[in-house]
Amino acid sequence: MGHRSVVEHRAAVERLLGDGSREQVPLDRHTAWRRLAADLVAADDLPRFDNSAMDGYAVCPGAPDQRTYLVVGDVPAGSAPAFTLAPGQAARVMTGARVPEGTVGVVPVELTDARPTGPAPECVTLRQDPLPGRHVRLRGEDVAAGAVLAAAGSEVTPALLALARSAGCTTASVHVPTRVAVVATGAELAPPDADPGAGGIHESNSDMVAALAEAAGCDVRRVAVCSDEPDELRALLDELDADPHVDLVVTTGGVSAGAYEVVRQVCSPLPTFDFVHLAMQPGGPQGLGRYGSTPVVCLPGTPVGAFVAFHVLVRPALDRRHGAPAAPAGRAAYVGKTRHTRPGRVQFVTSVLHDDGTVTSPDARHLTALAAANCLIEVPEGVDELVEGDLVVVHPV
Ligand SMILES: Nc1nc2c(c(=O)[nH]1)N[C@H]1C(S)=C(S)[C@@H](COP(=O)(O)OP(=O)(O)OC[C@H]3O[C@@H](n4cnc5c(N)ncnc54)[C@H](O)[C@@H]3O)O[C@H]1N2
Ligand code: MOO
Numbered sequence: 001m002g003h004r005s006v007v008e009h010r011a012a013v014e015r016l017l018g019d020g021s022r023e024q025v026p027l028d029r030h031t032a033w034r035r036l037a038a039d040l041v042a043a044d045d046l047p048r049f050d051n052s053a054m055d056g057y058a059v060c061p062g063a064p065d066q067r068t069y070l071v072v073g074d075v076p077a078g079s080a081p082a083f084t085l086a087p088g089q090a091a092r093v094m095t096g097a098r099v100p101e102g103t104v105g106v107v108p109v110e111l112t113d114a115r116p117t118g119p120a121p122e123c124v125t126l127r128q129d130p131l132p133g134r135h136v137r138l139r140g141e142d143v144a145a146g147a148v149l150a151a152a153g154s155e156v157t158p159a160l161l162a163l164a165r166s167a168g169c170t171t172a173s174v175h176v177p178t179r180v181a182v183v184a185t186g187a188e189l190a191p192p193d194a195d196p197g198a199g200g201i202h203e204s205n206s207d208m209v210a211a212l213a214e215a216a217g218c219d220v221r222r223v224a225v226c227s228d229e230p231d232e233l234r235a236l237l238d239e240l241d242a243d244p245h246v247d248l249v250v251t252t253g254g255v256s257a258g259a260y261e262v263v264r265q266v267c268s269p270l271p272t273f274d275f276v277h278l279a280m281q282p283g284g285p286q287g288l289g290r291y292g293s294t295p296v297v298c299l300p301g302t303p304v305g306a307f308v309a310f311h312v313l314v315r316p317a318l319d320r321r322h323g324a325p326a327a328p329a330g331r332a333a334y335v336g337k338t339r340h341t342r343p344g345r346v347q348f349v350t351s352v353l354h355d356d357g358t359v360t361s362p363d364a365r366h367l368t369a370l371a372a373a374n375c376l377i378e379v380p381e382g383v384d385e386l387v388e389g390d391l392v393v394v395h396p397v
Contacts, residue, residue, distance in 0.1 A: 022319035044168030045140035059130035062088030106135035181222035240290035253301025283309030325367035330393035
């Protein structure tokens with residue numbers, strides 16, 4: 001086993017996963033949270049035409065003291081008035097309706113003598129002057145056709161969906177989700193509905209890693225649990241390699257120094273694989289390579305190690321494939337309580353970042369600490385103590 005820095009291994013995972021692809025997809029709710037692969041450009045003006053922001057009367061003012069106007073038309077939303085207002089004329093308009101040519105301003109129905117419902121009256125008396133532009137939304141005032149609504153790399157949020165659809169966009173070029181298979185290995189692992197027996201445990205990594213992959217924008221195609229039998233893992237990897245719908249396999253367990261390390265037994269003889277011990281804790285033992293033509297990233301079996309390794313090593317490569325901007329180098333926080341750390345390796349401590357900017361770490365070996373964590377403190381290699389009040393770098397998880 002070689003020794004490798006986190007930075008070096010993260011780069012190796014990025015090289016292994018490579019670039020993703022892009023596709024043109026309908027701009028609907030299924031596109032939400034994906035990343036744009038190209039700028040999204042308005043197809044239409046928004047608004048598409050001058051329209052009323054109020055239920056009321058579109059008015060073309062007459063004499064300065066004129067209060068009562070002839071109502072020459074009635075315009076519900078969705079219709080296009082075929083007439084033009086002359087000075088001294090008004091038309092009843094509904095919110096969102098196209099205002100007739102000649103409209104100077106709109107007076108809300110509440111500020112007139114007209115009843116809000118029923119047929120339009122012949123005349124209307126205004127209690128407010130029709131101010132120029134008042135309650136009129138002008139064509140293109142929000143966005144002009146051809147304007148960039150969101151740059152490549154932006155996430156398609158529900159609000160961006162609303163903007164883009166309103167501006168007439170029907171499709172978008174987005175990054176294709178990486179199709180992932182997750183394989184948890186270990187003879188001791190019992191599925192949730194099985195009795196683990198005397199020496200077995202409740203299996204948990206497979207769905208944790210699958211959920212992390214989905215949160216990273218992946219399309220999880222397969223979640224499997226495999227024993228420590230090399231032939232069983234080989235058969236499963238053969239099957240996944242033959243599946244054209246799998247871009248990446250993530251395994252957990254079976255990579256350290258024991259006698260039954262199935263992932264290492266099956267993969268380390270392959271010249272395309274590399275098993276290393278990273279200068280990082282947890283998540284130190286790691287492997288990566290190609291099984292056939294399929295990239296495989298091998299995470300350690302401890303749930304905390306697998307979680308941390310996914311965040312620190314795999315997520316950045318997925319973000320890159322999915323067009324997300326590179327994660328910031330972390331944010332600063334103050335240590336809330338003094339604690340020892342192990343020197344000699346970079347530590348990623350599952351921790352809680354509080355609203356007051358302090359960060360505390362329950363016993364990081366425990367899954368309760370993992371479940372409570374909202375960040376990882378990155379403790380540099382040489383540091384053996386985090387002292388209350390010290391500034392540290394944290395990464396949100
Ligand atoms: N002699 C050495 N022993 C170990 C070393 C070492 O360097 N020398 N490294 C330790 C470190 S650090 C880690 S991390 C683990 C990694 O071991 P493996 O990746 O081979 O994982 P396993 O041995 O299969 O399992 C470790 C641990 O996690 C539990 N586990 C495994 N898979 C699951 C799962 N899907 N769901 C829930 N829990 C799981 C498993 O039962 C073990 O308790 O090696 C250390 N040993
Ligand atoms: O590196 Mo292991 O993941 O310490 O626990």
